[in-house]
Amino acid sequence: MTTNPGESRGTGTKPGQQWSTRPRPASAAALAAPTAVAPRTACTACGHATGxxxxxxxxxxxxFLPRGIALSTAGLRFGGHLLEAALxxxxxxxxxxxxxxxxxQHGQTPAKQLLHMRVVHITRAGTARWGRMFFREFIAKGIIGVLAAYTLLIPYFWLLWDRNRQELWDKMATTLVVTDRADQLRPPSADRPAQADTRTR
Ligand SMILES: [Zn+2]
Structure with a gap:
Protein backbone atom coordinates (compact mmCIF):
# COMPACT_ATOMS: atom_id res chain seq x y z
CA MET A 1 0.00 0.00 0.00
CA THR A 2 1.42 3.35 -1.02
CA THR A 3 0.54 6.76 0.20
CA ASN A 4 0.24 9.84 -1.87
CA PRO A 5 3.11 12.15 -0.85
CA GLY A 6 0.93 15.16 -1.39
CA GLU A 7 -1.73 13.89 0.91
CA SER A 8 -1.48 14.85 4.48
CA ARG A 9 -3.45 13.22 7.15
CA GLY A 10 -5.49 15.77 8.97
CA THR A 11 -6.06 15.65 12.64
CA GLY A 12 -9.58 16.78 12.33
CA THR A 13 -8.94 20.16 13.96
CA LYS A 14 -9.76 23.31 12.17
CA PRO A 15 -7.35 26.27 12.27
CA GLY A 16 -7.87 28.15 15.48
CA GLN A 17 -9.58 25.26 17.18
CA GLN A 18 -7.75 23.85 20.19
CA TRP A 19 -8.42 20.84 22.27
CA SER A 20 -9.20 21.80 25.77
CA THR A 21 -6.50 20.70 28.21
CA ARG A 22 -8.64 21.35 31.22
CA PRO A 23 -9.75 18.19 33.00
CA ARG A 24 -13.34 17.38 32.61
CA PRO A 25 -15.34 18.21 35.71
CA ALA A 26 -16.20 15.06 37.58
CA SER A 27 -19.69 14.43 38.66
CA ALA A 28 -20.64 15.28 42.21
CA ALA A 29 -21.11 11.62 43.07
CA ALA A 30 -17.69 10.65 41.74
CA LEU A 31 -16.05 13.43 43.74
CA ALA A 32 -17.85 12.52 46.93
CA ALA A 33 -17.29 8.76 46.78
CA PRO A 34 -13.58 8.48 47.69
CA THR A 35 -13.67 11.11 50.40
CA ALA A 36 -16.95 10.13 51.97
CA VAL A 37 -16.61 9.69 55.71
CA ALA A 38 -17.70 6.29 56.95
CA PRO A 39 -21.12 6.61 58.52
CA ARG A 40 -21.32 6.33 62.26
CA THR A 41 -22.49 2.91 63.24
CA ALA A 42 -23.87 1.50 66.43
CA CYS A 43 -22.06 -0.96 68.67
CA THR A 44 -23.45 -4.45 68.12
CA ALA A 45 -23.28 -5.21 71.83
CA CYS A 46 -24.60 -2.09 73.60
CA GLY A 47 -26.05 0.05 70.79
CA HIS A 48 -24.01 3.17 71.54
CA ALA A 49 -22.75 5.14 68.56
CA THR A 50 -19.19 4.29 67.66
CA GLY A 51 -16.44 6.63 66.53
CA PHE A 64 -14.62 -5.70 63.67
CA LEU A 65 -15.19 -8.94 65.58
CA PRO A 66 -18.33 -10.97 66.34
CA ARG A 67 -20.62 -9.77 69.10
CA GLY A 68 -19.45 -10.75 72.55
CA ILE A 69 -15.73 -10.36 71.93
CA ALA A 70 -14.59 -7.35 73.95
CA LEU A 71 -11.29 -5.92 75.14
CA SER A 72 -9.85 -7.80 78.08
CA THR A 73 -10.05 -5.87 81.34
CA ALA A 74 -6.95 -4.42 82.94
CA GLY A 75 -7.38 -6.86 85.83
CA LEU A 76 -7.43 -9.87 83.52
CA ARG A 77 -4.41 -8.56 81.65
CA PHE A 78 -2.55 -8.20 84.96
CA GLY A 79 -3.64 -11.66 86.05
CA GLY A 80 -2.44 -12.98 82.71
CA HIS A 81 1.04 -11.61 83.34
CA LEU A 82 1.19 -13.30 86.75
CA LEU A 83 -0.04 -16.62 85.32
CA GLU A 84 2.45 -16.34 82.47
CA ALA A 85 5.29 -15.90 84.94
CA ALA A 86 4.07 -18.85 87.03
CA LEU A 87 3.78 -21.10 83.98
CA GLN A 105 -0.47 -19.22 65.48
CA HIS A 106 -3.85 -18.71 67.17
CA GLY A 107 -2.92 -15.33 68.64
CA GLN A 108 -2.32 -16.76 72.09
CA THR A 109 0.32 -17.38 74.71
CA PRO A 110 0.06 -20.20 77.28
CA ALA A 111 -1.61 -17.95 79.88
CA LYS A 112 -3.90 -16.37 77.29
CA GLN A 113 -5.01 -19.81 76.16
CA LEU A 114 -5.95 -20.79 79.73
CA LEU A 115 -7.77 -17.46 80.27
CA HIS A 116 -9.60 -17.49 76.89
CA MET A 117 -7.79 -14.38 75.70
CA ARG A 118 -6.51 -13.68 72.22
CA VAL A 119 -4.35 -11.11 70.51
CA VAL A 120 -6.06 -9.68 67.42
CA HIS A 121 -4.40 -7.79 64.60
CA ILE A 122 -6.31 -4.56 63.93
CA THR A 123 -5.27 -4.20 60.29
CA ARG A 124 -6.15 -7.79 59.49
CA ALA A 125 -9.35 -7.70 61.57
CA GLY A 126 -8.60 -11.18 62.89
CA THR A 127 -6.34 -13.07 65.25
CA ALA A 128 -2.64 -12.25 65.14
CA ARG A 129 -0.48 -14.77 63.32
CA TRP A 130 2.73 -16.48 64.46
CA GLY A 131 5.17 -13.85 63.18
CA ARG A 132 3.26 -10.97 64.74
CA MET A 133 3.02 -12.82 68.05
CA PHE A 134 6.77 -13.49 68.01
CA PHE A 135 7.44 -9.81 67.29
CA ARG A 136 5.02 -8.73 70.04
CA GLU A 137 6.21 -11.12 72.73
CA PHE A 138 9.95 -10.91 72.24
CA ILE A 139 10.99 -7.89 70.20
CA ALA A 140 8.38 -5.26 71.10
CA LYS A 141 8.20 -6.28 74.77
CA GLY A 142 12.00 -6.31 74.90
CA ILE A 143 12.22 -2.76 73.58
CA ILE A 144 9.49 -1.50 75.92
CA GLY A 145 11.15 -3.35 78.80
CA VAL A 146 14.39 -1.43 78.27
CA LEU A 147 12.41 1.82 77.98
CA ALA A 148 10.48 1.02 81.16
CA ALA A 149 13.66 0.36 83.12
CA TYR A 150 14.64 4.00 82.60
CA THR A 151 11.18 5.50 83.12
CA LEU A 152 10.03 4.17 86.51
CA LEU A 153 8.18 1.27 84.81
CA ILE A 154 5.47 3.73 83.73
CA PRO A 155 5.12 2.23 80.21
CA TYR A 156 3.92 -1.04 81.79
CA PHE A 157 0.77 0.78 82.99
CA TRP A 158 -0.03 2.32 79.61
CA LEU A 159 -3.24 0.33 79.14
CA LEU A 160 -4.79 2.02 82.19
CA TRP A 161 -5.24 5.30 80.30
CA ASP A 162 -5.30 4.04 76.71
CA ARG A 163 -8.63 4.25 74.88
CA ASN A 164 -8.20 0.74 73.47
CA ARG A 165 -6.41 -0.74 76.50
CA GLN A 166 -3.28 -1.16 74.44
CA GLU A 167 0.15 -1.57 75.95
CA LEU A 168 2.97 0.09 74.04
CA TRP A 169 3.96 -3.27 72.56
CA ASP A 170 0.37 -3.57 71.30
CA LYS A 171 0.79 -0.23 69.54
CA MET A 172 4.07 -1.44 67.98
CA ALA A 173 2.40 -4.64 66.75
CA THR A 174 -0.99 -2.99 65.91
CA THR A 175 -2.81 -5.42 68.16
CA LEU A 176 -5.59 -5.54 70.75
CA VAL A 177 -6.10 -8.12 73.49
CA VAL A 178 -9.61 -9.52 73.66
CA THR A 179 -11.50 -11.98 75.82
CA ASP A 180 -13.11 -14.71 73.71
CA ARG A 181 -14.91 -16.88 76.26
CA ALA A 182 -16.97 -18.74 73.64
CA ASP A 183 -13.87 -19.39 71.52
CA GLN A 184 -15.53 -17.73 68.54
CA LEU A 185 -12.14 -16.85 67.06
CA ARG A 186 -10.83 -20.39 67.16
CA PRO A 187 -9.90 -21.27 63.58
CA PRO A 188 -12.02 -24.07 62.05
CA SER A 189 -8.91 -26.15 61.44
CA ALA A 190 -7.80 -26.10 65.08
CA ASP A 191 -9.87 -29.13 66.05
CA ARG A 192 -10.69 -30.46 62.58
CA PRO A 193 -7.34 -30.86 60.85
CA ALA A 194 -8.84 -32.85 57.98
CA GLN A 195 -10.96 -29.93 56.88
CA ALA A 196 -9.12 -27.52 54.61
CA ASP A 197 -8.95 -24.02 56.05
CA THR A 198 -9.35 -21.79 53.05
CA ARG A 199 -11.07 -18.89 54.78
CA THR A 200 -8.04 -17.61 56.66
CA ARG A 201 -5.52 -18.06 53.90
ZN1 LIG B 1 -20.71 -1.10 73.06
Missing amino acids: VEPCCQFCGQVL FVCTLGIGWLIWAFVVF
Missing part, protein backbone atom coordinates in the same frame (compact mmCIF):
# COMPACT_ATOMS: atom_id res chain seq x y z
CA VAL A 52 -13.06 6.17 64.95
CA GLU A 53 -11.69 3.77 67.57
CA PRO A 54 -11.65 0.05 66.71
CA CYS A 55 -13.63 -0.78 69.84
CA CYS A 56 -16.72 0.54 71.60
CA GLN A 57 -15.77 3.13 74.21
CA PHE A 58 -18.73 2.12 76.41
CA CYS A 59 -18.64 -1.67 76.58
CA GLY A 60 -15.30 -2.59 74.99
CA GLN A 61 -16.82 -4.64 72.16
CA VAL A 62 -14.27 -4.88 69.35
CA LEU A 63 -16.18 -3.54 66.37
CA PHE A 88 7.25 -20.07 82.86
CA VAL A 89 8.76 -21.05 86.21
CA CYS A 90 6.76 -24.29 86.53
CA THR A 91 7.80 -25.49 83.07
CA LEU A 92 11.43 -24.41 83.54
CA GLY A 93 11.07 -21.93 80.70
CA ILE A 94 11.55 -24.46 77.94
CA GLY A 95 8.07 -25.93 78.36
CA TRP A 96 6.52 -22.48 78.21
CA LEU A 97 8.54 -21.71 75.07
CA ILE A 98 7.42 -24.85 73.23
CA TRP A 99 3.82 -24.28 74.32
CA ALA A 100 4.00 -20.65 73.19
CA PHE A 101 5.42 -21.55 69.79
CA VAL A 102 2.44 -23.88 69.25
CA VAL A 103 -0.30 -21.44 70.27
CA PHE A 104 1.25 -18.29 68.75
Whole structure:
Protein backbone atom coordinates (compact mmCIF):
# COMPACT_ATOMS: atom_id res chain seq x y z
CA MET A 1 0.00 0.00 0.00
CA THR A 2 1.42 3.35 -1.02
CA THR A 3 0.54 6.76 0.20
CA ASN A 4 0.24 9.84 -1.87
CA PRO A 5 3.11 12.15 -0.85
CA GLY A 6 0.93 15.16 -1.39
CA GLU A 7 -1.73 13.89 0.91
CA SER A 8 -1.48 14.85 4.48
CA ARG A 9 -3.45 13.22 7.15
CA GLY A 10 -5.49 15.77 8.97
CA THR A 11 -6.06 15.65 12.64
CA GLY A 12 -9.58 16.78 12.33
CA THR A 13 -8.94 20.16 13.96
CA LYS A 14 -9.76 23.31 12.17
CA PRO A 15 -7.35 26.27 12.27
CA GLY A 16 -7.87 28.15 15.48
CA GLN A 17 -9.58 25.26 17.18
CA GLN A 18 -7.75 23.85 20.19
CA TRP A 19 -8.42 20.84 22.27
CA SER A 20 -9.20 21.80 25.77
CA THR A 21 -6.50 20.70 28.21
CA ARG A 22 -8.64 21.35 31.22
CA PRO A 23 -9.75 18.19 33.00
CA ARG A 24 -13.34 17.38 32.61
CA PRO A 25 -15.34 18.21 35.71
CA ALA A 26 -16.20 15.06 37.58
CA SER A 27 -19.69 14.43 38.66
CA ALA A 28 -20.64 15.28 42.21
CA ALA A 29 -21.11 11.62 43.07
CA ALA A 30 -17.69 10.65 41.74
CA LEU A 31 -16.05 13.43 43.74
CA ALA A 32 -17.85 12.52 46.93
CA ALA A 33 -17.29 8.76 46.78
CA PRO A 34 -13.58 8.48 47.69
CA THR A 35 -13.67 11.11 50.40
CA ALA A 36 -16.95 10.13 51.97
CA VAL A 37 -16.61 9.69 55.71
CA ALA A 38 -17.70 6.29 56.95
CA PRO A 39 -21.12 6.61 58.52
CA ARG A 40 -21.32 6.33 62.26
CA THR A 41 -22.49 2.91 63.24
CA ALA A 42 -23.87 1.50 66.43
CA CYS A 43 -22.06 -0.96 68.67
CA THR A 44 -23.45 -4.45 68.12
CA ALA A 45 -23.28 -5.21 71.83
CA CYS A 46 -24.60 -2.09 73.60
CA GLY A 47 -26.05 0.05 70.79
CA HIS A 48 -24.01 3.17 71.54
CA ALA A 49 -22.75 5.14 68.56
CA THR A 50 -19.19 4.29 67.66
CA GLY A 51 -16.44 6.63 66.53
CA VAL A 52 -13.06 6.17 64.95
CA GLU A 53 -11.69 3.77 67.57
CA PRO A 54 -11.65 0.05 66.71
CA CYS A 55 -13.63 -0.78 69.84
CA CYS A 56 -16.72 0.54 71.60
CA GLN A 57 -15.77 3.13 74.21
CA PHE A 58 -18.73 2.12 76.41
CA CYS A 59 -18.64 -1.67 76.58
CA GLY A 60 -15.30 -2.59 74.99
CA GLN A 61 -16.82 -4.64 72.16
CA VAL A 62 -14.27 -4.88 69.35
CA LEU A 63 -16.18 -3.54 66.37
CA PHE A 64 -14.62 -5.70 63.67
CA LEU A 65 -15.19 -8.94 65.58
CA PRO A 66 -18.33 -10.97 66.34
CA ARG A 67 -20.62 -9.77 69.10
CA GLY A 68 -19.45 -10.75 72.55
CA ILE A 69 -15.73 -10.36 71.93
CA ALA A 70 -14.59 -7.35 73.95
CA LEU A 71 -11.29 -5.92 75.14
CA SER A 72 -9.85 -7.80 78.08
CA THR A 73 -10.05 -5.87 81.34
CA ALA A 74 -6.95 -4.42 82.94
CA GLY A 75 -7.38 -6.86 85.83
CA LEU A 76 -7.43 -9.87 83.52
CA ARG A 77 -4.41 -8.56 81.65
CA PHE A 78 -2.55 -8.20 84.96
CA GLY A 79 -3.64 -11.66 86.05
CA GLY A 80 -2.44 -12.98 82.71
CA HIS A 81 1.04 -11.61 83.34
CA LEU A 82 1.19 -13.30 86.75
CA LEU A 83 -0.04 -16.62 85.32
CA GLU A 84 2.45 -16.34 82.47
CA ALA A 85 5.29 -15.90 84.94
CA ALA A 86 4.07 -18.85 87.03
CA LEU A 87 3.78 -21.10 83.98
CA PHE A 88 7.25 -20.07 82.86
CA VAL A 89 8.76 -21.05 86.21
CA CYS A 90 6.76 -24.29 86.53
CA THR A 91 7.80 -25.49 83.07
CA LEU A 92 11.43 -24.41 83.54
CA GLY A 93 11.07 -21.93 80.70
CA ILE A 94 11.55 -24.46 77.94
CA GLY A 95 8.07 -25.93 78.36
CA TRP A 96 6.52 -22.48 78.21
CA LEU A 97 8.54 -21.71 75.07
CA ILE A 98 7.42 -24.85 73.23
CA TRP A 99 3.82 -24.28 74.32
CA ALA A 100 4.00 -20.65 73.19
CA PHE A 101 5.42 -21.55 69.79
CA VAL A 102 2.44 -23.88 69.25
CA VAL A 103 -0.30 -21.44 70.27
CA PHE A 104 1.25 -18.29 68.75
CA GLN A 105 -0.47 -19.22 65.48
CA HIS A 106 -3.85 -18.71 67.17
CA GLY A 107 -2.92 -15.33 68.64
CA GLN A 108 -2.32 -16.76 72.09
CA THR A 109 0.32 -17.38 74.71
CA PRO A 110 0.06 -20.20 77.28
CA ALA A 111 -1.61 -17.95 79.88
CA LYS A 112 -3.90 -16.37 77.29
CA GLN A 113 -5.01 -19.81 76.16
CA LEU A 114 -5.95 -20.79 79.73
CA LEU A 115 -7.77 -17.46 80.27
CA HIS A 116 -9.60 -17.49 76.89
CA MET A 117 -7.79 -14.38 75.70
CA ARG A 118 -6.51 -13.68 72.22
CA VAL A 119 -4.35 -11.11 70.51
CA VAL A 120 -6.06 -9.68 67.42
CA HIS A 121 -4.40 -7.79 64.60
CA ILE A 122 -6.31 -4.56 63.93
CA THR A 123 -5.27 -4.20 60.29
CA ARG A 124 -6.15 -7.79 59.49
CA ALA A 125 -9.35 -7.70 61.57
CA GLY A 126 -8.60 -11.18 62.89
CA THR A 127 -6.34 -13.07 65.25
CA ALA A 128 -2.64 -12.25 65.14
CA ARG A 129 -0.48 -14.77 63.32
CA TRP A 130 2.73 -16.48 64.46
CA GLY A 131 5.17 -13.85 63.18
CA ARG A 132 3.26 -10.97 64.74
CA MET A 133 3.02 -12.82 68.05
CA PHE A 134 6.77 -13.49 68.01
CA PHE A 135 7.44 -9.81 67.29
CA ARG A 136 5.02 -8.73 70.04
CA GLU A 137 6.21 -11.12 72.73
CA PHE A 138 9.95 -10.91 72.24
CA ILE A 139 10.99 -7.89 70.20
CA ALA A 140 8.38 -5.26 71.10
CA LYS A 141 8.20 -6.28 74.77
CA GLY A 142 12.00 -6.31 74.90
CA ILE A 143 12.22 -2.76 73.58
CA ILE A 144 9.49 -1.50 75.92
CA GLY A 145 11.15 -3.35 78.80
CA VAL A 146 14.39 -1.43 78.27
CA LEU A 147 12.41 1.82 77.98
CA ALA A 148 10.48 1.02 81.16
CA ALA A 149 13.66 0.36 83.12
CA TYR A 150 14.64 4.00 82.60
CA THR A 151 11.18 5.50 83.12
CA LEU A 152 10.03 4.17 86.51
CA LEU A 153 8.18 1.27 84.81
CA ILE A 154 5.47 3.73 83.73
CA PRO A 155 5.12 2.23 80.21
CA TYR A 156 3.92 -1.04 81.79
CA PHE A 157 0.77 0.78 82.99
CA TRP A 158 -0.03 2.32 79.61
CA LEU A 159 -3.24 0.33 79.14
CA LEU A 160 -4.79 2.02 82.19
CA TRP A 161 -5.24 5.30 80.30
CA ASP A 162 -5.30 4.04 76.71
CA ARG A 163 -8.63 4.25 74.88
CA ASN A 164 -8.20 0.74 73.47
CA ARG A 165 -6.41 -0.74 76.50
CA GLN A 166 -3.28 -1.16 74.44
CA GLU A 167 0.15 -1.57 75.95
CA LEU A 168 2.97 0.09 74.04
CA TRP A 169 3.96 -3.27 72.56
CA ASP A 170 0.37 -3.57 71.30
CA LYS A 171 0.79 -0.23 69.54
CA MET A 172 4.07 -1.44 67.98
CA ALA A 173 2.40 -4.64 66.75
CA THR A 174 -0.99 -2.99 65.91
CA THR A 175 -2.81 -5.42 68.16
CA LEU A 176 -5.59 -5.54 70.75
CA VAL A 177 -6.10 -8.12 73.49
CA VAL A 178 -9.61 -9.52 73.66
CA THR A 179 -11.50 -11.98 75.82
CA ASP A 180 -13.11 -14.71 73.71
CA ARG A 181 -14.91 -16.88 76.26
CA ALA A 182 -16.97 -18.74 73.64
CA ASP A 183 -13.87 -19.39 71.52
CA GLN A 184 -15.53 -17.73 68.54
CA LEU A 185 -12.14 -16.85 67.06
CA ARG A 186 -10.83 -20.39 67.16
CA PRO A 187 -9.90 -21.27 63.58
CA PRO A 188 -12.02 -24.07 62.05
CA SER A 189 -8.91 -26.15 61.44
CA ALA A 190 -7.80 -26.10 65.08
CA ASP A 191 -9.87 -29.13 66.05
CA ARG A 192 -10.69 -30.46 62.58
CA PRO A 193 -7.34 -30.86 60.85
CA ALA A 194 -8.84 -32.85 57.98
CA GLN A 195 -10.96 -29.93 56.88
CA ALA A 196 -9.12 -27.52 54.61
CA ASP A 197 -8.95 -24.02 56.05
CA THR A 198 -9.35 -21.79 53.05
CA ARG A 199 -11.07 -18.89 54.78
CA THR A 200 -8.04 -17.61 56.66
CA ARG A 201 -5.52 -18.06 53.90
ZN1 LIG B 1 -20.71 -1.10 73.06
